[in-house]
Amino acid sequence: xxxxxxxxxxxxxxxxxxxxxxxxxxxxxxxxxxxxxxxxxxxxxxxxxxxxxxxxxxxxxxxxxxxxxxxxxxxxxxxxxxxxxxxxxxxxxxxxxxxxxxxxxxxxxxxxxxxxxxxxxxxxxxxxxxxxxxxxxxxxxxxxxxxxxxxxxxxxxxxxxxxxxxxxxxxxxxx
Numbered sequence: 001x002x003x004x005x006x007x008x009x010x011x012x013x014x015x016x017x018x019x020x021x022x023x024x025x026x027x028x029x030x031x032x033x034x035x036x037x038x039x040x041x042x043x044x045x046x047x048x049x050x051x052x053x054x055x056x057x058x059x060x061x062x063x064x065x066x067x068x069x070x071x072x073x074x075x076x077x078x079x080x081x082x083x084x085x086x087x088x089x090x091x092x093x094x095x096x097x098x099x100x101x102x103x104x105x106x107x108x109x110x111x112x113x114x115x116x117x118x119x120x121x122x123x124x125x126x127x128x129x130x131x132x133x134x135x136x137x138x139x140x141x142x143x144x145x146x147x148x149x150x151x152x153x154x155x156x157x158x159x160x161x162x163x164x165x166x167x168x169x170x171x172x173x174x175x
Contacts, residue, residue, distance in 0.1 A: 001029040004131040006122040006156065008035060009060035010147050012169035016137025017064050019167045021071045023135070028078050032110040032129055033064050036121035057113060065111050078106035118146070119155035127161055134164045140171045 005020045007013030017033075024031050035057040072079045087101045114121040126134050138144035138153040144166050146152045157164050 001027050001133070002032070002129055002131045003027075003029045004032045004034060004122075004126050004129060004134045005064075006034050006036070006125075006134060006136045007060070007064065008118075008146060008149075009056040010137075012137040012139055012146075012167075013060070014064070014067075014137075015169045016135055016167035017067060019165070020135050021068055023133075024068075024079075025072060028107055029132075030108045030110075031068070031079075032112060032125065032131070033061055033068070034112045034114065034122065034125050035061050036114045036116060036118040036125075038115070038117065061111050061113060065109065068109060079109045118149050118152045119159070122152070122156050123159055123161075131162050134160055134162060135167060136164065137167045137169060140168045144168060 003020060003024060005017060007016065020031065023029065037055075037057050069077075069079060084100055084102050086098050088096045089099050089101075091097045112125065114125060122134065122136070125131075134156060136153050136156055138146060144153045153166055157166065
């Protein structure tokens with residue numbers, strides 16, 4: 001099983017991540033944590049680019065990965081990175097570099113950031129990865145929205161080629 005978690009830096013995404021963790025640990029699914037942004041600020045370094053450290057989405061993805069790995073536990077976790085191997089990685093404009101990468105023994109946990117319109121990028125990632133399930137968090141209440149990009153969850157639900165699980169953020173108890 002392949003699960004694609006599509007999130008942003010808002011609390012409803014962190015809440016939805018808990019559902020992804022629960023599903024992944026019960027099914028031993030391959031998991032991709034994805035964020036999509038209209039623009040990515042890249043700082044050029046010798047030989048490759050680095051994401052600007054002040055962007056909220058890369059920071060949120062880092063937190064989500066750490067939360068996932070902590071919940072999965074380090075010992076006996078199918079997601080624990082334990083195996084070093086050399087892989088060819090695209091660096092820029094047709095340039096590839098062989099890098100030493102540490103991979104999980106049994107299951108993959110990928111973290112990705114895509115640049116472009118959010119809903120189409122989420123759908124493209126789901127199709128390219130052949131995801132079985134897309135999990136996306138959203139605001140609570142009558143509608144399921146994203147802050148700053150309101151109709152993203154609805155567009156993903158309408159056009160996805162696989163199952164979609166919408167997770168509404170936790171609401172405070174009124175009574």
